[in-house]
Amino acid sequence: MKGTLYGIGVGPGDPELLTMKAHRILTGAKVVAYPAPDSGESFAHSIVAQFLNADQIEIPIIVPMRVERFPAKSVYDQAASEIASHLDSGADVVVLCEGDPFFYGSFMYLFERLAGDYPCEVVPGISSLMASSAVLGRPLAARNDVLTIVPAPSDDETIETALTQADALAFIKVGRHLERVAGLINRAGLTGQAAYLERVTLDNQKIMPLSAVDEGAAPYFSIILVYKGAEDWIAALPIDGLAQ
Amino acid sequence: MKGTLYGIGVGPGDPELLTMKAHRILTGAKVVAYPAPDSGESFAHSIVAQFLNADQIEIPIIVPMRVERFPAKSVYDQAASEIASHLDSGADVVVLCEGDPFFYGSFMYLFERLAGDYPCEVVPGISSLMASSAVLGRPLAARNDVLTIVPAPSDDETIETALTQADALAFIKVGRHLERVAGLINRAGLTGQAAYLERVTLDNQKIMPLSAVDEGAAPYFSIILVYKGAEDWIAALPIDGLAQ
Numbered sequence: 001m002k003g004t005l006y007g008i009g010v011g012p013g014d015p016e017l018l019t020m021k022a023h024r025i026l027t028g029a030k031v032v033a034y035p036a037p038d039s040g041e042s043f044a045h046s047i048v049a050q051f052l053n054a055d056q057i058e059i060p061i062i063v064p065m066r067v068e069r070f071p072a073k074s075v076y077d078q079a080a081s082e083i084a085s086h087l088d089s090g091a092d093v094v095v096l097c098e099g100d101p102f103f104y105g106s107f108m109y110l111f112e113r114l115a116g117d118y119p120c121e122v123v124p125g126i127s128s129l130m131a132s133s134a135v136l137g138r139p140l141a142a143r144n145d146v147l148t149i150v151p152a153p154s155d156d157e158t159i160e161t162a163l164t165q166a167d168a169l170a171f172i173k174v175g176r177h178l179e180r181v182a183g184l185i186n187r188a189g190l191t192g193q194a195a196y197l198e199r200v201t202l203d204n205q206k207i208m209p210l211s212a213v214d215e216g217a218a219p220y221f222s223i224i225l226v227y228k229g230a231e232d233w234i235a236a237l238p239i240d241g242l243a244q
Numbered sequence: 245m246k247g248t249l250y251g252i253g254v255g256p257g258d259p260e261l262l263t264m265k266a267h268r269i270l271t272g273a274k275v276v277a278y279p280a281p282d283s284g285e286s287f288a289h290s291i292v293a294q295f296l297n298a299d300q301i302e303i304p305i306i307v308p309m310r311v312e313r314f315p316a317k318s319v320y321d322q323a324a325s326e327i328a329s330h331l332d333s334g335a336d337v338v339v340l341c342e343g344d345p346f347f348y349g350s351f352m353y354l355f356e357r358l359a360g361d362y363p364c365e366v367v368p369g370i371s372s373l374m375a376s377s378a379v380l381g382r383p384l385a386a387r388n389d390v391l392t393i394v395p396a397p398s399d400d401e402t403i404e405t406a407l408t409q410a411d412a413l414a415f416i417k418v419g420r421h422l423e424r425v426a427g428l429i430n431r432a433g434l435t436g437q438a439a440y441l442e443r444v445t446l447d448n449q450k451i452m453p454l455s456a457v458d459e460g461a462a463p464y465f466s467i468i469l470v471y472k473g474a475e476d477w478i479a480a481l482p483i484d485g486l487a488q
Contacts, residue, residue, distance in 0.1 A: 009374075011263070019370065020267060021260035102377035103384050115381065122378040126263065126368045130253075133346035134366040137359065140347050144395040146402060148410070151388040158390060165405060166392070 003030075003087040005118050006094045007101035007111060009125015010047045014201035017126045018048065025123060026051055026094050031086045033059035033079065034096035035106060043221075044096035059083065059093075063106070080113035087118045098221070099127040104151065104172060129170055131200045132223050135207060138233065140225070141168050152177035152224075156184060163188040163226070171224040179216040181224060192231045198222040212239035247274075247331040249362050250338045251345035251355060253369015254291045258445035261370045262292065269367060270295055270338050275330045277303035277323065278340035279350060287465075288340035303327065303337075307350070324357035331362045342465070343371040348395065348416060373414055375444045376467050379451060382477065384469070385412050396421035396468075400428060407432040407470070415468040423460040425468060436475045442466040456483035 006025050011017035018026075026032070026048060036042035042060060052058075061079040063072055083093050101107040101122050111120060129149070133140035141147040148166035150159060152174045159181065162169055171181055185194050194210035198219050210224060227234070250269050255261035262270075270276070270292060280286035286304060296302075305323040307316055327337050345351040345366050355364060373393070377384035385391040392410035394403060396418045403425065406413055415425055429438050438454035442463050454468060471478070 014265070016265035016268070017263050017368065019255070019261050019263055021258070023264060024260070100374045100377075102382070103374060104386060104389075105383070108383050108386055111381075120381070122381065124261065124370045124374040124378040126370065127374065130344045130347060130368040130371065133344075134368040137355075137364070137366065138346070139349070139352050141393065142348060142352055144397050145348075146395070146398065146406060147393040149385065149391040149393070151390070153388050154390065161409060162390060165409060 001090055002118050003090050003092045005083065005087060005110070005114050005120045006092065006123060007097055007107040007120070008094055008123040009100040009127075010044050010096050010098060011126040012099060012128040012131040012201045013043075013047060013199060013205075015047050015050060017131065017201060018051075019123065019125065022123045022125065023051060025092075026096075027053070028092070029056065029094040030091040031057045031059065031083070031093040032096065033061055033083055033093060035098075036060040036062050038062060038064055044098050047098075048096060057086070076109040076113060080110055083110065084114060084118070087114070097125065100125040103127050103129075128200055128221060128223060129172065132170075132197050132225060135197070135200050135205060136195060136225070138227070138230075140170070152181050156180075159184045160188065163190060167228055169226040171226075173220060174218045174222040174224055175220040176217045178213070178218040178222070182210060182213070185210065185224070185226060190226050190228070193228055193234055194224055194226045195234055195237060196222065196224055207237060208239055209234050209237050245334055246362050247334050247336040249327065249331060249354070249358050249364045250336065250367060251341055251351040251364070252338055252367040253344040253371075254288050254340050254342060255370040256343060256372040256375040256445045257291060257443060257449075259291050259294060261375065261445060262295075263367065263369065266367045266369065267295060269336075270340075271297070272336070273300065273338040274335040275301045275303060275327070275337040276340065277305055277327055277337060277354075279342075280304035280306050282306060282308050286340075288342050291342075292340060301330070320353040320357060324354055327354065328358060328362070331358070341369065344369040347371050347373075372444055372465060372467060373416065376414075376441050376469060379441070379444050379449060380439060380469070382471070382474075384414070396425050400424075403428050404432065407434060411472055413470040415470075417464060418462045418466040418468055419464040420461045422457070422462040422466070426454060426457070429454065429468070429470060434470050434472070437472055437478055438468055438470045439478055439481060440466065440468055451481060452483055453478050453481050456481075
C-alpha cells in the first residue's frame, strides 16, 4: 500500500501554534520534508524541531534564494521523485509548510506533482496574517469590511487599485518591495493608517507604525496592514517595534 | 491579581484543528464563555466539548439570531460584566471563538469592553477559509494572486467591483445572501469558476460547484470561492456536494 503525502501548516513561528492534528501526523510520520535555504537553517524545520525524533528520515528541499523565491522546477522535480520513492515503499511523508500550505505557499508545487498518484491530505495552519491581528490586538477585518490581500511583488497599478477599493489591506511577502509599497501607500495618503510587522509570534517580532520604518527592505515574510480610519490607533504603536 | 482574558480560535469544526496553545489555555482555565443561539447547541462549544471538564464554569453568551447576526449591545454589556467579575476574582476566562477570533469574529465586542482593564491575549485559530482550500485540495491563492474577501451582506456595487478586480475571491457569511450573490457572480460570467462550501472539516461538509446549488439560502458559515480561470477544475467537483 502506498503511503500518504501530508502537507501540514506549521504556523507563523511559535511552535505551540501547530494544530493538534498537525502535531499528531508529524510525530507519526516516517519521513519529513521541508523547504530550506542554500545555507543556514530552515524556518519551517526550526518551528517543529522539538517535535521531531531521531528515527525520522529528513528531506531538506533546498530552494536557492534569489532575488525572488521562484518555483525552481528542477528542485521540485527532484524532491517529488525522492518523496515518491518513500510513498511507494508505504511510508507516509509529511511536508512542513510555513503558515498555511495552500495560502500562497510552495506546497502546491509538490502537490501538483504527486496528488494524482498518491493519497494526499492538507492540514491547514495558522497564517502569519491571522497571527498578525492577534499580536496587534486588533481585528484584521470586522463586520462587512472588504479585505484585500496583495502580494507585494504586484505591479504599481494593482496596488493602487487595491488601496482605493478595499476597507482593509494586507500586503504579504513585503521583503525587498518595502520601499516601493510604502511609497504607494504614502501617495494614497494612507501611511498614517498602516502598521508594519515582521516575525510575528517569535521572540524577536517587530510591530510598528509604517511611518517609523526606516529601512528599504524587510524579511521575506514581513507584512504591512492598512486599516482605513485607524490613524490614532496606529500612532499609538511603539516606534521601536518592540513587542507590546 | 486580575485574571487574564483569552480569546481563542477553535477553528472551523474539526476539534483536532485547535492549536496546541489553545488546547493548553482552554484546559487550564477556570471559566469558559462562548456564543450560543437562543435555542440549540453552541457551535463553538460543540467543537471543544471533549476538552472541557466538569469543574469549569461555563458562560453561554446568548446572541439572539435575527435576520442578521448583529452585535447586540446589551448582550455584550451583560457578558462583559459577568466575565469581569471572574477576572476580578483572579480567574482566567477563555472565550471560545469559531474560526479565528479577529477574522470577522464577534470576540471584538468583548475585547473592546474588557481589554482596557484586564490583561488580554488572542490565540489565532484556523479560519474556515484556510480549511476550505485544504478540503478542496486547491490553493486559496498562489504566487502573486490578489485575494479579496467579501462578506456576502455587502451591497451589489461592492460585490461587482470585487468580482472585476480580484484574481480570487472568497465570499463569507453567505447565509441568506446566497441567491443574490450567486446572481451577481452569474452576471459577471463567473458561475463556472465558483465553488460552494459549507461545514468544512465536519462529517456533514458539502463541497460542490456553485452551479449545482439549488437552494436560495445557506448556513451562516457557508463560503463561495471564485477562482478565475478554473472552469475545468470546478466542473470536476461532485455535484451532490458529498465529501471527496
